Amino acid sequence: MDPRLGTRFVFLGPPGAGKGTQAALISQALGVPAIATGGIFRDAIARGTQIGKQIGQFVNSGMLVPDKLTNAIVAERLKQKDCKKGFILDGYPRSLTQAKALDTYLLKVRSPIDRVLYFKVEAPVVIERMGKRRVCSQCAATYNLVSQSPKTEGLCDKCGGALVTRSDDTPEAIRKRLTVYEQTTKPLLDDYGKKNILDVVNASASVEAVARQVQGLCLGTS
Ligand SMILES: [Zn+2]
Numbered sequence: 001m002d003p004r005l006g007t008r009f010v011f012l013g014p015p016g017a018g019k020g021t022q023a024a025l026i027s028q029a030l031g032v033p034a035i036a037t038g039g040i041f042r043d044a045i046a047r048g049t050q051i052g053k054q055i056g057q058f059v060n061s062g063m064l065v066p067d068k069l070t071n072a073i074v075a076e077r078l079k080q081k082d083c084k085k086g087f088i089l090d091g092y093p094r095s096l097t098q099a100k101a102l103d104t105y106l107l108k109v110r111s112p113i114d115r116v117l118y119f120k121v122e123a124p125v126v127i128e129r130m131g132k133r134r135v136c137s138q139c140a141a142t143y144n145l146v147s148q149s150p151k152t153e154g155l156c157d158k159c160g161g162a163l164v165t166r167s168d169d170t171p172e173a174i175r176k177r178l179t180v181y182e183q184t185t186k187p188l189l190d191d192y193g194k195k196n197i198l199d200v201v202n203a204s205a206s207v208e209a210v211a212r213q214v215q216g217l218c219l220g221t222s
Contacts, residue, residue, distance in 0.1 A: 006114020007086025013119025014181040016126035017203040023090040032086035071101035119203035134163040
């Protein structure tokens with residue numbers, strides 16, 4: 001690893017951009033944790049902490065967890081020992097308010113973000129990727145027609161239920177989700193751009209090609 005490139009990264013991009021996959025690869029290469037808010041929410045809820053109980057109320061009712069709570073739980077996670085060497089934040093911050101809270105916290109502990117990678121992906125690519133996802137109408141098990149197809153076409157391996165496309169995976173729903181995502185993250189990207197720490201990854205490319213770009217940016221290799 002080239003130490004000049006840093007060990008503290010933020011990966012941004014809409015669902016379907018493949019940033020989770022890339023975050024896992026870089027996390028392994030650098031020996032730093034990949035942190036996604038969904039994961040720490042689930043963890044806090046499972047541990048039954050004070051903050052976990054509050055988050056549980058929002059998650060269970062299908063509501064967005066407010067910025068204040070999200071910022072607090074991310075800061076708590078970053079205090080843990082395994083983040084000393086660095087971290088990859090996957091999908092956080094997602095608004096300017098969250099970014100400011102993160103900056104304030106990291107400034108306090110004197111460990112600012114090194115680079116922000118934005119996984120830019122075209123709508124047709126996400127639509128194609130999401131179009132391969134199927135979910136069991138009975139037990140909610142998930143499948144992917146390319147990488148994880150069921151043994152019998154259209155039927156769940158576990159319970160035999162019919163496999164369906166999730167209603168939020170329709171092309172119209174995906175397009176709408178992408179537009180909303182771009183609108184909310186635009187100010188954030190402008191801000192990181194001004195600070196000269198933003199890189200844009202062409203996430204419409206194949207997993208291998210995206211991995212090469214990300215490795216070049218985070219590890220100095222390709
Ligand atoms: Zn099933």
